[in-house]
Amino acid sequence: MISKYSKWYHPYEPDKKYEKKVAYFSMEFGIHQALKIYSGGLGFLAGSHMRSAHELKQNVIGIGMLWKYGYYDQARNEDQTLRTDFIEKTYNFLEDTGIEVTIKLHDNPNVKVRAYVLKPEIFGSVPIYLLSTDIDGNDFLSRTITNHLYDANEITRVSQSIVLGIGGAKVVEALGGADIYHLNEGHGLPAFYYLKDKGIKKQQLAFTTHTPEKAGNEERDGRHLNRCGFFGRMLSDDELAKETVNGGMINYTVSALRMAKKANAVSKLHAVVSNDMWKDFDKICKIIPITNAQNQNFWQDNQIKKAWEKRNTQAYKQRKLELKKQLFDEVLDQTEKLFDPNVLTFVWARRFAGYKRADLLLYDIERFKKLISNTKYPVQIIWAGKPYPMDYYAIDIFNHLVNYSKTASNLAVLIGYEIDLSKKLKEGSDIWLNTPRITREASGTSGMTAAMNGSVNVSINDGWIPEFEKNGENSFVLPELDHNMPVWEQDKLDANNLYDILENKVIPMYYDNPDEWNKIVFQSIDDVIPEFTSHRMAEQYYKELYK
16 A cells, blocks of 8 residues: 655645745654654754644654664663663654665665655654665665664764765655755755755755854765765766865855755854854855744643643642652662652753763862752752763763762762653753853753743853843843853853852742742743744744745
């Protein structure tokens, strides 16, 4: 039987405002706990976008990758430190569309790419087409391309971009083509080269940039990429010279910005930074701000929503206690520690990268010990997050926190930071800590979904926060530092400011002035909804990026 999804199809008539056919390419999608094809914020963002596109009846489809082993499964060694497991995933809820395309990779002219579809009724998203090379007829090497999200092997990483970009573009062709091709980050860049050759016009190409610093933007040797099949055909030396920067390199972001009609940064601050960062390159398109957001229906607890809408403080507190108990059952199961729902609980949880400074609270260990042993104002702290499996610096920080917290009854480090645990942490925390080095966070979205559930942001003023914060009214914000300052000085000052805010404002208010605290909680929900919901974002994409 031929799948309905072997052609462009939605189970609804698209809304007139959103009729343009949009194919949205992303290396990862965080749609549901059971579909482990994401690593962190980029995936969570793409997942929320695809949910809102469905709820708003937009004519959008997702194009992604079917990762055989996902990102990785987070486990523990005998001493509780981090262990990375790679376990094969099989998803019987995906449907084979029957679409198979071939791409040229390196010296192999016939690598097969198969498209499977996540249908809207499964998890409430628009159709998402997931590509796999793990199919009969491919040689062993080709079959391994879609094994690991962000594979550590550089050549495999290039191949993954070609599969997503050119394989994805060919799948969209098989579906009947799109009006707009939107790349979420530069991973799928080969799509733009392939589509340009096929006569797709510049005004049909849109791009989202997520990185606030040059180093984070992929850059690879142009001649090597040419041999790999990155451009969809062999470019001549003259053609290649026009594409390269910095002495023969292809910068994925620069190329995408040159080929797209319009691009967006992921917060207002990030748009300023991005326009400044790329201004010296010629033929760059305009970069407008469309701030990241998250899906309210998926992320906000329903009873918290009702209590907030009715301004019912009592119902809110009651529900918050229940949610804390649910989170603390997880803490007990993983760490054998009994946390108290009546105690102020901080959570630091997100992708575990070094610049996000999970260990900032431990900077001044004497001051930290005082903070966690204050019997008048008790606190509990939970850390969670997945370091990249080859990022040994981040893994070392994770393990340091595990070892430090082992014997403390009110500190816990949790594993398995995926969608379900992320939800529990946001619903069950009182304080959401966000401590990246300033200017390093393009947007950050975990604080948005925390705020939706009454968890108050204590944060560096970076990314989306400047658009949201009313310091002392809906959040607590650390004083801004000069980002040119040496990092050890930044860490020292930020740590001292963080202790000051917690010791003098946050903790005393929670215990001594609960009415004031609840005002902040409700104000925080007021200010995050609808402004930081992905309905606003999905609508803005149509109005501003796809026009």
